[in-house]
Amino acid sequence: MFSFEAFWQILTTKLPVFMEGVGVTVQLALYTALFGSLVGVVVALMRLSRIRPLRWLSGVYIEFLRGTPLLVQVLIIYYGLPQLGIRLPRMTAGTVALVINSAAYMAEIVRSGIQAIDAGQSEASRSLGMTSAQTMLYIILPQAIKSILPAVGNEFVVIIKESSILYTIGIYELTYQANKLASTNFRYLETLMISALVYFVLTFTTSRLLGLLERRMRRGDR
Amino acid sequence: MATVNKGETLIEVKGLKKHFGKLQVLRGIDEQIHAGEVVVIIGPSGSGKSTFLRCLNLLETPTGGDVIFEGESVMKAGKNINQLRERMGMVFQQFNLFPHLSVLENICIAPMKVKKAQRADIELRALKLLDRVGLGDKAKAYPAQLSGGQKQRVAIVRALAMEPDVMLFDEPTSALDPEMVGEVLDVMKSLAREGMTMVVVTHEMGFAREVGDRVLFMDEGIIMEQGTPEEVFGNPQNPRTQDFLRKVL
Secondary structure, three states, X not given: OOOHHHHHHHHHHOHHHHHHHHHHHHHHHHHHHHHHHHHHHHHHHHHOOOOHHHHHHHHHHHHHHHOOOHXXXXXXXXXXXXXXXXXXXXXXXXXXXXXXXXXXXXXXXHHHHHHOOOHHHHHHHHHOOOOHHHHHHHHHHHHHHHHHHHHHXXXXXXXXXXXXXXXXXXXXXXXXXXXXXXXXXXXXXXXXXXXXXXXXXXXXXXXXXXXXXXXXXXXXXX | OOOOOOOOEEEEEXXXXXXXXXXXXXXXXXXXXXXXXXXXXXXXXXXXXXXXXXHHOOOOOOOEEEEXXXXXXXXXXXXXXXXXXXXXXXXXXXXXXXXXXXXXXXXXXXXXXXXXXXXXXXXXXXXXXHHHOOOHHHOOOOHHHOOHHHHHHHHHHHHHOOOOOEEEEEOOOOOOOHHHHHHHHHHHHHHHHOOOEEEEEOOOHHHHHHHOOEEEEEEXXXXXXXXXXXXXXXXXXXXXXXXXXXXXX
């Protein structure tokens, strides 16, 4: 039976344990959101490049990373790469795995955003003598980013949730902490419910913050 | 800047051809645009007018022939195409203002990024130009807050801010509500009076007649007939021109 009493007792006395996990989860999510976005933009630009090998390379990257399980990718990077002499610290390996995985999804989001911009925008910019790089940087990307903000927010939420997979390689993030706690107090249901609740607070806050940003950026349009 | 004196050849088009797949849109055009001249291109839709105009600044890549602008081949320009485009302003049917930038930023971005102009200098000039087209109070507005006619006037100012040697107009009034056509044509007329070299693709026959130094009638990818407005409108020689004018006038 679910004991509300136990739930409350764990929540009040063991909160620091959860908070420790939250700290690691947030750190993972922030790094992944930041570097995943940056790498994602680069991969998207490669995907849209005029240079065929770049298009091909980015295509393979996107398809492969999206077509294989994140868990397998994490295991390959942490347990597999040392065989090639690449030994990454736990936290670095976990972050790298999340970043390269998330970047593949971000690349597709960014690409669709860029392609949704009317061709006339780029023509107007080029007709003024701006280079293709200047056109991308000052004209296309700012508009594309605005239009993909909802999808980006969604991806950030996914990152927070998927970071829980890193508990399999022993990173002390939220799921790891909750699971460890539950294995000592045997109150699995209550303890894991608390961790679910904490995840929800994180994801809900994230999507709210991005909604706010979206509304701010929409000033100017009508 | 302008190295070409009034009356000299500014743009020389030689045997210009363009096809999209099997569709031949331009079938060999030879033409010269002289400095200070207003050339108006008329013709039925699908005749290649817009494609011709867009080949001049390489928004479309010709499949044959060449365009010589101020002595330089557009086709062979390679990376220098951006420097050639700086000197060729273009105004589009759909305005193509940058919706995420204010009116002032729309006008200033290219001079600042391309010519590395000082913000204060270019903003001052932009405001003067806006005043001239009657939009001095709209500098801080965003494109979405403007009417079609206002957008197109801003687009003209944006092109002028680069101080081009020639202005290309691609059906600048075709997307406008009828009551806004006049305000845009007025700006174009005053430009013409100041001696700006202009190539204008339009369906406004009144404008062609009043402002054009020369009228080109295009059909089926070639220039079928050309002459002064009096010649083309008053006494068209080619049966296709006669047929077209009968329909539109």
